Amino acid sequence: MTATSQAAANQDFVGARVVDPTLRLDAVRTVVVRRGVVAALLDGPPSAADPQAERVDCAGMVLCPGFIDPHVHLRDPGDPHKETLASGLAAAAAGGFTAVAAMPNTRPALDSSESVERLRHDAAALGGVRCYPIGAITLDREGTRIAPLRSMAAAGAVAFSDDGATTKSLKALYNAARYASDLPQRFFSHCEDDSFQDGLMHEGEISDRLGVPGSPSIAEAAIAARDLLVAQVSGKAWHLCHVSAAQTLDVLRAARSWGVDATAEVTAHHLQCTDEMLAGFNARYRVNPPLRSSSDTAAMRRAVADGTITVFASDHAPHAESEKEPPFSQACVGFSGLEVAIGATFNALGDVPLAVMVANFSSNVAALLGVSGGTLAPGSPADITGLRLNRAWSVNPAVFASKGKVTPFEGMTFAVKPALTVVGGRVLMHDQDGDARTERFATSSARGAS
Ligand SMILES: [Zn+2]
Known part of the structure; x- marks a missing residue:
């Protein structure tokens, strides 16, 4: 579990299946982010590694x-x-x-x-x-x-x-x-x-x-x-x-x-x-x-x-x-x-x-x-949602960051789990092992309250 906070960092999100309906894309790509913007979607790892760029391992995830x-x-x-x-x-x-x-x-x-x-x-x-x-x-x-x-x-x-x-x-x-x-x-x-x-x-x-x-x-x-x-x-x-x-x-x-x-x-x-x-x-x-x-x-x-x-x-x-x-x-x-x-x-x-x-x-x-986003086309803001499609998790409202703890889904088990939230190149949530939900929420909450 990490939640990095540097503004508009340079990152390479590697190893994920990228699904972008606007590009008719469903394939493994490296999402190259520079200064908060999607710079490229590469077929394979970045060829010229940027020593300044952070490598974010997204193996097993779907990036959208x-x-x-x-x-x-x-x-x-x-x-x-x-x-x-x-x-x-x-x-x-x-x-x-x-x-x-x-x-x-x-x-x-x-x-x-x-x-x-x-x-x-x-x-x-x-x-x-x-x-x-x-x-x-x-x-x-x-x-x-x-x-x-x-x-x-x-x-x-x-x-x-x-x-x-x-x-x-x-x-x-x-x-x-x-x-x-x-x-x-x-x-x-x-x-x-x-x-x-x-x-x-x-x-x-x-x-x-x-x-x-x-x-x-x-x-x-x-x-x-x-x-x-x-x-x-x-x-x-x-x-x-x-x-x-x-x-x-x-x-x-x-x-x-x-x-x-x-x-x-x-x-x-x-x-x-x-x-x-x-x-x-x-x-x-x-x-x-x-x-x-x-x-x-x-x-x-x-x-x-x-x-x-x-x-x-x-x-x-x-x-x-x-x-x-x-x-x-x-x-x-x-x-x-x-x-x-x-x-x-x-x-x-x-x-x-x-x-x-x-x-x-x-x-x-x-x-x-009528807002920006909705695509990972190069030049777009680096707003990314990562999913794990087969990571069973149970709904436990006690760990919600929201103050509202009531949901009709309490106790239910779902297969699809959000695992990465990136806004303008800033990683706000990254659930790396799929079992760190409590910690993940606590970290998000603390960040949001700052
Ligand atoms: Zn209404």
């Missing part, structure tokens, strides 16, 4: 363009007991992500150029994982008054969303989309109709049996239809966050057939966890949108396989342990995701080709957010 998580909640500012920028970005590094996009539902909300600028500045000062702000569509995300989208875009917002909730007013959403239709930043929809706010879980057989109010699939699909109609009339490029219901996929496919430019993401939990997990009133597994039926999770997996869904997201939503306790109706909604997302997503999608998995974690996300 750095994985980018387009949907995380960093709780900063406002709720440092749940997460801070430092702990959240440390969790990202530990989980194998080189960049994240931060949702605006902080307190106060990310709804001004000043707050967008501050987040970028504070994240850059930590010197680790890259952090891209997503600005709110409406002021304080209250759903009616349009936020200053243009000045937020100029300040570096990579997308706009009222995530955490649906943008309440159709009129506000419609006007915002028309006003910002020429900006490249997509609108990201959290699809959940307000009138089902009292729903504590997916409405179905299990909620009926428990006798608790549910939120049915149509609560998501109807808002997806509303928002994609706005996309159609405004010409705005759109993105559906955390799709969970099979019916929403029908809406998405229909909208594309009308010519709407719409993408969609799915989380590791909506690919495989079902409402059965709440059958014992288990408050820990409450999340929005809720865990749905096994036919919905199967539909999500098929949608990845057939290319309807092209982006993976963690929806990392950490809470303090006490906030996830019963009673069922009062537990905070959402759970930690950054440190399980890669293993869990691969676990759900064993039949999907590796190049597609890598694209959905990297190049497709870079394109979605």
Whole structure:
């Protein structure tokens, strides 16, 4: 286990299988990094060894363009007991992500150029994982008054969303989309109709049996239809966050057939966890949108396989342990995701080709957010994610760098393990023996907190 910290070092990452969908590359290569940039991908070891260059042994690893998580909640500012920028970005590094996009539902909300600028500045000062702000569509995300989208875009917002909730007013959403239709930043929809706010879980057989109010699939699909109609009339490029219901996929496919430019993401939990997990009133597994039926999770997996869904997201939503306790109706909604997302997503999608998995974690996300990265082509920033494809590991939330220790994957064993995180040539995480997970997380955490 090492975690080196020299800035923009010269390194040769040797011995790995390199998978880069943008280059149609799947072969053993040496990734030559000079001053934080990929200088070359060599077929074999470096011919003229640079005595200044550090040799990083990556035998047994798959190196990919750095994985980018387009949907995380960093709780900063406002709720440092749940997460801070430092702990959240440390969790990202530990989980194998080189960049994240931060949702605006902080307190106060990310709804001004000043707050967008501050987040970028504070994240850059930590010197680790890259952090891209997503600005709110409406002021304080209250759903009616349009936020200053243009000045937020100029300040570096990579997308706009009222995530955490649906943008309440159709009129506000419609006007915002028309006003910002020429900006490249997509609108990201959290699809959940307000009138089902009292729903504590997916409405179905299990909620009926428990006798608790549910939120049915149509609560998501109807808002997806509303928002994609706005996309159609405004010409705005759109993105559906955390799709969970099979019916929403029908809406998405229909909208594309009308010519709407719409993408969609799915989380590791909506690919495989079902409402059965709440059958014992288990408050820990409450999340929005809720865990749905096994036919919905199967539909999500098929949608990845057939290319309807092209982006993976963690929806990392950490809470303090006490906030996830019963009673069922009062537990905070959402759970930690950054440190399980890669293993869990691969676990759900064993039949999907590796190049597609890598694209959905990297190049497709870079394109979605309009950010650099997503490729190891020479000249690109040296943002690299390394994986071990057959290194069984068990999820132990106690060692998470995130302050959020609740995950529906606790105790599960996954085959694919993130083993290397490199950002701009800086090695933030390097799990050399595959068994040093605890130490690895501790080191990442300490680094992030510095
Ligand atoms: Zn959301």
